[in-house]
Amino acid sequence: MSRREGSLEDPQADSxxxxxxxxxxxxxxxxxxxxxxxxxxxxxxxxxVQHQGDPFGLPGFSPPRLxxxxxxxxxxxxxxxxxxxxxxxxxxxxAALPPLLDAVSRRQAELNPRAPRLLRRLEDAARQxxxxxxxxxxxxxxxxxxxxxxxxxxxxxxxxxxxxxxFPAKVLGLRVCGLYREWVSRTEGDLxxxxxxxxx
Amino acid sequence: MPxxxxxxxxxxxxxxxxxxxxxxxxxxxxxxxxxxxxxxxxSPQDPTLLxxxxxxxxxxxxxxxxxxxxxxxxxxxxxxxxxxxxxxVLNASTLALALANLNGSRQQSGxxxxxxxxxxxxxxxxxxYVGLPPEKPFNISCWSKNMKDLTCRWTPGxxxxxxxxxxxxxxxxLRWYGQDNTCEEYHTxxxxxxxxxxxxxxxxxxxxxxEATNRLGSARSDVLTLDILDVVTTDPPPDVHVSRxxxxxxxxxxxxxxxxxxxxxxxxxxxxxxxxxxxxxxxKVVDDVSNxxxxxLAGLKPGTVYFVQVRCNPFGIxxxxxxxxxxxxxxPTAASTPRSAxxxxxxxxxxxxxxxxPSSGPVRRELKQFLGWLKKHAYCSNLSFRLYDQWRAWMQxxxxxxxxxxxxxxxPRADGARREVLPDKL
Numbered sequence: 001m002s003r004r005e006g007s008l009e010d011p012q013a014d015s016x017x018x019x020x021x022x023x024x025x026x027x028x029x030x031x032x033x034x035x036x037x038x039x040x041x042x043x044x045x046x047x048x049v050q051h052q053g054d055p056f057g058l059p060g061f062s063p064p065r066l067x068x069x070x071x072x073x074x075x076x077x078x079x080x081x082x083x084x085x086x087x088x089x090x091x092x093x094x095a096a097l098p099p100l101l102d103a104v105s106r107r108q109a110e111l112n113p114r115a116p117r118l119l120r121r122l123e124d125a126a127r128q129x130x131x132x133x134x135x136x137x138x139x140x141x142x143x144x145x146x147x148x149x150x151x152x153x154x155x156x157x158x159x160x161x162x163x164x165x166x167f168p169a170k171v172l173g174l175r176v177c178g179l180y181r182e183w184v185s186r187t188e189g190d191l192x193x194x195x196x197x198x199x200x
Numbered sequence: 201m202p203x204x205x206x207x208x209x210x211x212x213x214x215x216x217x218x219x220x221x222x223x224x225x226x227x228x229x230x231x232x233x234x235x236x237x238x239x240x241x242x243s244p245q246d247p248t249l250l251x252x253x254x255x256x257x258x259x260x261x262x263x264x265x266x267x268x269x270x271x272x273x274x275x276x277x278x279x280x281x282x283x284x285x286x287x288x289v290l291n292a293s294t295l296a297l298a299l300a301n302l303n304g305s306r307q308q309s310g311x312x313x314x315x316x317x318x319x320x321x322x323x324x325x326x327x328x329y330v331g332l333p334p335e336k337p338f339n340i341s342c343w344s345k346n347m348k349d350l351t352c353r354w355t356p357g358x359x360x361x362x363x364x365x366x367x368x369x370x371x372x373x374l375r376w377y378g379q380d381n382t383c384e385e386y387h388t389x390x391x392x393x394x395x396x397x398x399x400x401x402x403x404x405x406x407x408x409x410x411e412a413t414n415r416l417g418s419a420r421s422d423v424l425t426l427d428i429l430d431v432v433t434t435d436p437p438p439d440v441h442v443s444r445x446x447x448x449x450x451x452x453x454x455x456x457x458x459x460x461x462x463x464x465x466x467x468x469x470x471x472x473x474x475x476x477x478x479x480x481x482x483x484k485v486v487d488d489v490s491n492x493x494x495x496x497l498a499g500l501k502p503g504t505v506y507f508v509q510v511r512c513n514p515f516g517i518x519x520x521x522x523x524x525x526x527x528x529x530x531x532p533t534a535a536s537t538p539r540s541a542x543x544x545x546x547x548x549x550x551x552x553x554x555x556x557x558p559s560s561g562p563v564r565r566e567l568k569q570f571l572g573w574l575k576k577h578a579y580c581s582n583l584s585f586r587l588y589d590q591w592r593a594w595m596q597x598x599x600x601x602x603x604x605x606x607x608x609x610x611x612p613r614a615d616g617a618r619r620e621v622l623p624d625k626l
Contacts, residue, residue, distance in 0.1 A: 063322050166246045170312070
């Protein structure tokens with residue numbers, strides 16, 4: 001096993017590797033940020049369903065899990081991947097979320113113009129996802145495992161060929177908010193394994 | 201929402217939603233290849249209807265394998281299952297719904313009408329917008345802070361309850377020329393208000409009105425015509441100080457500064473003072489304070505803390521004939537009257553003059569006249585209100601009952617003048 005500081009080659013040995021103090025601080029800081037954003041993401045979801053009306057938010061409400069281009073939920077095998085790969089997937093998802101959240105925000109500005117707190121949370125979520133994604137990429141770079149090459153920007157609305165009704169738009173927004181919560185929570189868990197003294 | 205009695209025919213005003221970005225691909229019900237799942241489409245999509253109207257909707261199922269059946273489908277509205285008697289199977293793949301006498305939408309994002317498969321899964325949805333067209337906004341009132349801006353407030357028609365998102369737009373233009381302008385800063389002093397921060401003309405009237413618009417129509421208020429100079433308000437008077445008047449137990453002196461923002465515009469000011477005892481919510485108002493920056497409150501309780509506020513009304517700006525608009529009250533300033541064993545009478549609410557100031561009460565008015573006469577006929581140059589107040593303080597301190605006594609000061613006896621000064625008669 002390499003004894004190089006900051007290596008992610010052997011995730012089982014992470015806790016025993018003596019990380020540089022600044023790197024350790026960075027990881028702790030990013031983990032704290034992810035923890036905070038997980039709470040915010042939960043609040044966003046609650047605020048969102050409240051403004052869409054029932055059955056959104058009712059127990060047992062199970063809309064179709066619509067596919068969202070460029071982003072999907074963490075796979076069941078995510079936790080079994082090496083830490084570096086998990087963090088790369090986290091960073092990629094966090095980079096894909098902001099334009100999706102922006103689109104939901106614009107749609108909700110039309111559907112719920114008198115819901116300033118919801119609109120503010122959606123705008124904040126896009127910024128927070130960018131910030132957390134950048135922080136995760138910085139951690140990866142410091143650990144010698146940089147994130148993958150950035151993907152090309154998705155097509156803009158000018159080339160959109162899909163027009164959706166209001167109900168599908170509400171469902172899609174719920175899906176995006178759900179994905180945001182899933183990925184910040186997943187990132188918090190993955191970073192937790194790097195925090196010295198955290199779970200292996 | 202639905203009811204048994206049929207209502208008027210539905211008015212469906214559809215507004216096509218903007219397309220979502222391609223990256224947000226999905227149309228609810230898009231079939232997944234090889235999944236064998238059914239999808240559906242509800243018609244109409246996102247209709248707008250009047251309260252009390254009816255709706256006929258259909259849910260058409262299609263999917264893989266073909267020949268999907270409408271049997272077993274059901275409807276929910278805002279999460280509640282609709283009675284089966286409201287539905288009927290039109291054909292093998294279509295379930296119809298009839299809703300009558302619709303109530304106003306429960307949320308502004310629209311009521312959620314959903315078509316479910318037998319197992320409860322969601323096949324399709326449509327959002328209903330049920331409400332009323334806006335009524336005419338009214339009661340527009342506007343004011344200008346120091347002639348620099350204009351803020352207007354209005355009341356929405358029908359108290360604003362249209363059950364639909366209603367947009368209000370404040371418009372204004374110069375009365376005899378110019379184009380329509382739209383106010384841009386909304387909700388500055390409440391939900392139905394707008395602020396115009398700059399570029400306003402003086403000495404020429406404006407026409408102002410409010411337009412209300414929602415999915416079902418629009419309405420326009422009456423036009424308000426005003427000149428900015430006639431609706432001016434200003435800041436509350438700064439530097440309000442409240443202090444004791446020597447040892448006088450029933451008086452406090454209030455001083456303030458004229459609001460500086462309008463000092464160059466040659467206006468007269470009216471002031472109002474209000475004051476209350478510390479542990480009371482009842483304010484007493486003194487409202488005959490014209491164009492002066494000090495006042496004395498009299499008839500107060502001794503040994504009591506009072507809170508005092510002052511506000512200003514500018515009028516006569518540039519020759520305007522109209523009174524202005526009262527400013528906000530100044531921040532409360534507190535002071536206490538001196539303590540005494542004797543209790544004064546109830547607060548009078550009058551504004552007593554300070555030394556040398558014109559009298560505003562009957563006793564002091566007469567005293568002023570007498571002092572003036574004395575000065576003229578008895579050559580008593582050192583007589584003044586200040587001397588009178590000192591005498592009062594001395595009287596209270598000594599706790600003596602008022603008796604007639606001779607005073608002989610530096611006042612030479614004038615012909616016809618009374619030889620004796622009778623303080624108790626003053």
